[in-house]
Amino acid sequence: MDKKKDWYHAVKRVVLVSVYAIFVMQLVQFTMPDDIEFNPPFPKAIFGLLYLLFFNLSTEGNLFLDRYLNRKLPWFDNPRKRLIIQLLTILGWSFLSIVIPFTIWYYINGKYLAYPPATVIIFIGAFVLLLGCISISMAMNFFKQWQISLLDAAHYKEERLKAEYKILQNQVNPHFLFNCLNVLISEIKHDPETAISFTRKMSKVYRYVLQSKNYDLISLRKELEFIDSFIFLHKVRIGDALDYSCKVPENFLDKEVPPLTLQILLENAIKHNIANIDQVLHIAIETQGTNQLIVRNSLQLKENIDSTHTGLSNLIKRFELLNQGTLKIEQTETEFIIFIPLIEA
Template sequence: MNLEKIKKNALNLLYINLIISVLIFMIDVGDKTIQRYLLYFLISAMYTFCIGLGNSYLNDYLDSKFSWTEQTKERTIAAVIGTLLLNIILVYACNYINFVLIQGKSHEKFFNGDLNFINWFFINFSLLIAAIGHARGFMLAMKKNAKQEIVEQKLIAKSANAQFESLKNQLDPHFLFNSLNVLDSLIEENPSLAQRFTNSMSKIYRYVLEQKDKEMVTVEEEINFAKTYCELLQTRFEDAVTFEFTISEEDKKGFVVPLSLQLLLENAIKHNFATSSKPLNIKIFVENGNLIIENNLQQRELPHKSTGVGLANIVSRYNLLTDRNVFIEKSEAFFRVKLPILKEKIKAMNTFSPSQEQSAYEKAAKRVEELKGFYGNLISYCVFIPFLFFINWRTNPSYWWAFWPMLGWGIGVASHAFKTFGIGRDWEERQIKKYMEKEDENDKKWK
């Protein structure tokens, strides 16, 4: 505990002590003198500072050993045991000083009769104050953790969104650069073909502009675009390049990142030579949930080292959208890229931050409501049970009926604690998970 916190706690306890000592002094039927008030002030200060600072030190010590958010069960168990032991010791010590040493009560009467009830009442009252302190610490920790989680998720979302936008912005210059290279080659070889290529390129570029801002597109959309692009390439290379598409209607319903096929087709043309006698054969098919682009390897030397922008772009975009990896296989005979086909459309960057923030907020709000209910129950128990014992003691001390509501309500509080701090919930979740796994196994057997 730092010095600033000690000063703050001491000042708060001083204010509490002033209020308590004034109330006791006003209620007391004895003489209203300065000396008598100072005595009440000192006795009240002994209780207030011993119990208040003791519980404050215990709370800080437990906070340094256990995290409320990550070790809730351990922190709760340690708090219950530590608070019980500490407050019993402190209350008995303060009461002994007050009643035996200051007021001159006999040592034998201290552990029985009225003084024993006073000891029990003071212990319950101090436990109530300690429980409120632990509850406050827990709620502050949960609030801090929820805020931190929201901030972290916002930063992750902003970073990922910026990265995704940067990757998508690479598509425009990359496509334009490669297309202009092809056009440049055609202008000298075949001007009329270059004109048709220009018209076709404008249609394809329109698709590029429409799709580049999307996180995902259907396989069908991508295949249709790829076929148009292949027709454009075949216009230039004629029979030097062949294309084979084998995609079922069911596979076309899946999703891939946009313009991935176009980038891979460009790479195949760029890195391999193609002639009529040795054509470049490009196959596009689906296998084991992956869209595969494969070509026979006829590698040629490039004047400049490849930057790898196209393939790296695809890998990076998939990394931002899914845990499934893009696989690249290369042998002496072929080069193959496997793109994962996703079964559902993922709105990765545009909805990430609000949903995470809302989820964190709802989780924290639900947890706080559970805690408020439990600590409300605990505080009511600590307040009303001593009150019932007081009534029992004043009305019928020969029969202690107050033990029955204490026992019944105590069981209810314990059950509430198990549920609130997850002791019971873990068992329920394990049973539900076990049952679901069993059902899945049965389903697999029938299939």
């Protein structure tokens, strides 16, 4: 289909240039004095064909060189170098396409090329106008390439961001599974009945983790339902040392967040802070009437905790990739607070 379209444009271009060349010839003949008769040393029909070939060769040659440079030296690889080479090729090819035919014609015509000044000016002006039209065509081609390049860049950026986002989502899963298995092993040893309940909850939770890979965003309602099961798993391990509360109005539940956002934050809070009967770890999720979800936990940091620091940084990166707001962090002497932008469904 593209080749047929190219051929169609080429034929249309040859016809238009030929019509233009005939018009120029008529204009040149009109300016020739009556006492000068044009008698080429070969049939006029052949001269006419060569004359049309001269115009079309100049046009097609420049466009061919433009297409060649598009392949070998695209505009956006090195614009300055391309502009210089483009100008040199136009001037070079135009010079050759004029000088060679006129040199040949000079010798064929008995080394005589004396024409009235008006005729010469009209012919040169017509040829310059043709070059101007060729330059406009090249400029249109440049802007077309520029538009395509921008669209391609936007497409590749979008695909890259999607790929990075999926990688960040996948980084969550092994971490979460590792923690759950550690808890399960401990419960199997000390309380087999609780281990059975824990396994069922873990299955439900991990099903959500696996399904969340298919979504960039998920409703806050589903995320909070998941967190209820997630908190259960940790309460099995640390009991009343963990105090959890959630106060989110109904009208906020249909808003969306990246899947596993709350799991990452709660897991970080539990991992980095002391949680025992003497120092209960308080975790609260609330909205305070704003379009932000607030996750706060009491600050009672463990010492010498081994951390890769990937959880929170990955979450911040996920919000950046989604371009739907910024995760904000505040820390006081007693609390660690995260402000999560809620996204309209």
